Amino acid sequence: GAVVSQHPSRVICKSGTSVKIECRSLDFQATTMFWYRQFPKQSLMLMATSNEGSKATYEQGVEKDKFLINHASLTLSTLTVTSAHPEDSSFYICSASGLSNEQFFGPGTRLTVL
């Protein structure tokens, strides 16, 4: 299947700083990328959908000014958690979808905010 990577796999930061997470589709062009968040012992929660070259569409309750999403190319989307706080500590997962419309998931990024 198609390969999606995320970087970094783990990040620890101080409260108040911003953190950028990259999601790349390695062997296909991703017209749409999705960002999910997962807290311990819980299911994945969709945060936003981004189409290449367009503004992201955020799910209800997700602050667009806090979670900045950029999808500038067909192989790269970034999620920036601005002014991170301990409650933003979570497992962030991206997925990418191309012409087949199937979604392929990245391995996830573990964010810990101290």
Place this chain on the structure above:
Amino acid sequence: DAKTTQPPSMDCAEGRAANLPCNHSTISGNEYVYWYRQIHSQGPQYIIHGLKNNETNEMASLIITEDRKSSTLILPHATLRDTAVYYCIVRVAGGNQGGKLIFGQGTELSVKP
């Protein structure tokens, strides 16, 4: 909200078949049934999907009832590496629905030696 209902947990003996049920009584005619699994601290992995016919691939079989209100994922010979949370999701494939996957709570499958 997720449109599927799954048991929260199941056990299975290694080497035996694991049968994971899913109820999706409000499924629409253009919605497919998808199955993903998530091994601890990893991203979800696609397993199989189907519309109304039974499907089989190298990982699993998917049995969908005739009324499409429920389905069963079958892992024919479970191994310890199949221990994971299994998610059943209904989703419109293609079109302009955005392809969103809405995850429910899933079934935590424990394969025991």
